[in-house]
Amino acid sequence: MYSKVNSLGIFGLDAFGVEVEADLSSGLPRFDIVGLPDAAVKESRERVRSAIKNCGFDFPVSRITVNIAPADVKKEGSVYDLPVFIAILKASKQIKADLSQIAFIGELSLDGELRSSNGILPMVIKAKECGFKSVFIPKGNEFEGSVVEGIDVFPAESTKEIISHLSKDKMIAPAYRSVEQDEEEPFSVDFSDVKGQQSAKRALEISAAGGHNCLMIGPPGTGKSMLAKRLPTILPEMTFDEQMETTKIYSIAGELKNGKRLVFRRPFRSPHHTISAQALTGGGTIPHPGEISLAHHGVMFMDEFPEFDRRSKEALRQPLEDGIVNVVRTSGTVCFPSEFILVAAMNPCPCGNFGNPKKECKCSDSAKRRYMDKISGPLLDRIDLHIEVQNVDYEQLSSKGKEETSEVIRKRVNEARMKQRLRFVGTNVTCNAKMTPKMTKDFCVLSKEASELLKLSFDRMGLSARAYDKILRISRTIADLDNSENIELNHIAEALQYRSLDRKYWDL
Ligand SMILES: Nc1ncnc2c1ncn2[C@@H]1O[C@H](COP(=O)(O)OP(=O)(O)O)[C@@H](O)[C@H]1O
Ligand SMILES: [Mg+2]
Known part of the structure; x- marks a missing residue:
């Protein structure tokens, strides 16, 4: 039978x-x-x-x-x-x-x-x-x-x-x-909670608008974690296809069981720095997605970035470049999508006071160098925006003045994203950060002054070819936020600022 x-x-x-x-x-x-x-x-x-x-x-x-x-x-x-x-x-x-x-x-x-x-x-x-x-x-x-x-x-x-x-x-x-499954809970945090920090907020707005990765450097207690946790509140809504892709990953990872909510909103993952490389990228006899795939179409926040295991950090290089991660197992190679905005945060030195005008840094040069060397050059090169987060002064912290809300910022982000969607229609690129070298050439048209400034800075700052492309992509996003067809001098000038940290902290 x-x-x-x-x-x-x-x-x-x-x-x-x-x-x-x-x-x-x-x-x-x-x-x-x-x-x-x-x-x-x-x-x-x-x-x-x-x-x-x-x-x-x-x-x-x-x-x-x-x-x-x-x-x-x-x-x-x-x-x-x-x-x-x-x-x-x-x-x-x-x-x-x-x-x-x-x-x-x-x-x-x-x-x-x-x-x-x-x-x-x-x-x-x-x-x-x-x-x-x-x-x-x-x-x-x-x-x-x-x-x-x-x-x-x-x-x-x-x-x-x-x-x-x-x-x-x-x-x-x-x-x-059920209807409640489809309804989104309101965010419990908002950008208006953060006092001051205008330049860091601006950089995160650019990050959200163009899908750029960023690294925040600053003394402890200046609000780096606070800022990072608010990034999801200004990101554009997920498209249906994005929701399905991410939900599939959560389903396979077993994160949807027993009535847990489906993924309709961009994920925010913040693994602890003790996480293993395998838990980050995915693995197992029958491969399961890791943290970076659970952050697909969302944000991956890595606090205390230098403290992550070197292998974990280096494992980020492929997904940062290609938006996928290959997990090689005896049972075969599996490719998981992992397109995320990386937000990394770190102190400027082991004691946290390097570069702080009000407090003395007690670290020796070699200790500082060892700390910074935990982030390799090739990895740093793959991070688009370097953001310096400074101490806020008492007046700003105690001021009753209203800060801009996430809703207002998100509106600008959405408008900039709309331009990108039209620009990349018919391709699988969704935002400026993901432009191919050819697209970068086609869509980043510089004014005469802008290209002169870029040439000058390229030589002076000793930028790599990858950094050059990144500056162009960031300036494209800045120009989009500014509603400008061409990339002008002020757009390039601002984009260059976000690459200046390598020299300040790494060239000791
Ligand atoms: N700019 C700010 N505005 C309001 N509160 C702040 C600000 N910066 C820091 N704080 C307060 O300090 C706490 C620590 O900030 P946190 O984001 O953890 O700092 P970091 O990650 O830079 O060490 C926050 O929970 C918040 O209460
Ligand atoms: Mg923190």
């Missing part, structure tokens, strides 16, 4: 169709599963056996062989509990329904309850692409399942519910998308 049940699997960011076959034959009773890694097979077998018994069905007394195909792709075992369960009941004729148009995904507990699983969203999308009419998923994954249209998604709490549904005794209600 033979049966075949549809399911799905995930590798990297992509889902694929899986077939679970069960064959019952006479002979000594045994239960074998092939096509899964060893450890997963053992566990899955025990869960399925218990679930079948505890749900009041007969566990067939025969030789049971279950095959999970394709066998050559590494799979995570637990989501196949449900299809294996169904396949055995179907092969032993305890389920009569036609299952050819239905897919099943989910981990079982011993009593037949369905546990939430990772990666349900991409799997449901794939199920629809495979042409299935319906898919059964765990109730805890209802929200992500509900996003997909064009397929009936049935969230079930237990196998009993699924059996009743299949025998048409009691139907399960299709996945329901």
Whole structure:
């Protein structure tokens, strides 16, 4: 007696169709599963056996062989509990329904309850692409399942519910998308909380408007963390495609389970500096996305930047350049998207007072150099904006004057982004920071004075070719904020300011 049940699997960011076959034959009773890694097979077998018994069905007394195909792709075992369960009941004729148009995904507990699983969203999308009419998923994954249209998604709490549904005794209600899931909570912070710091705020506005990375340098307690946490409040809204891409990553990382909100707003990730390189970039036997992919289309804030492990910092280089990260594993290479705005913050020296006119720096030159050397030249070169954050004076801190709100800044950011969207229409570039060298040449037209200043500074500051391109891209964003078609002298002059820190702090 033979049966075949549809399911799905995930590798990297992509889902694929899986077939679970069960064959019952006479002979000594045994239960074998092939096509899964060893450890997963053992566990899955025990869960399925218990679930079948505890749900009041007969566990067939025969030789049971279950095959999970394709066998050559590494799979995570637990989501196949449900299809294996169904396949055995179907092969032993305890389920009569036609299952050819239905897919099943989910981990079982011993009593037949369905546990939430990772990666349900991409799997449901794939199920629809495979042409299935319906898919059964765990109730805890209802929200992500509900996003997909064009397929009936049935969230079930237990196998009993699924059996009743299949025998048409009691139907399960299709996945329901609650309104509160779609509504955004208002931000709890606002740029108007930050007193003074006009130049840092301006730099963050440029960062948001053009998607530029930035590094904030300044003494402790000047508001660097405070400023960084407010960057999401001025970023443009996500497009639907961006929301889907980021939500898929969160689904695979298991961050959407049990009624957690879907990703409709740009993520803000701020890992601690003790994070390992693998947790940052992603990894595992079956690769899972890391922090930088969870920051996809959002902000990655790295506070105390020099304190991060050198390997973690250097691992940022590829994603900063290409917007993707390659995770190499024995099971294959996986490419995760990781396009984020990096906001790094650091003190100017170990004691934090270097460059502070009011406090004396107690660090030796070699201590300072060692501290700065924790950030390599190539990494520094990849950061667009260098922002100096100074102490605010008492008058500013205590003033009752109103600071500009995030809403006002965001409006300007949105207008600048609108110009970029029109500029890059038909390409996969979305903002100035991501311009290719050719685009930089085409779209960054300098006035005569501007190009003279750039030439002069290039020689004097000893800029690299990469830094040159970055200055052009930043000045493009500054010109966009200024509603200017061409890049003028003042735009280049401001852009140059944001590259001046390498010399001040690194050329000791
Ligand atoms: N410009 C500012 N306006 C208002 N409060 C500030 C400002 N700068 C610092 N603070 C106060 O100091 C605290 C520490 O700031 P923080 O952002 O953690 O500094 P840093 O990250 O530079 O060490 C903040 O929580 C805030 O209460
Ligand atoms: Mg801080």
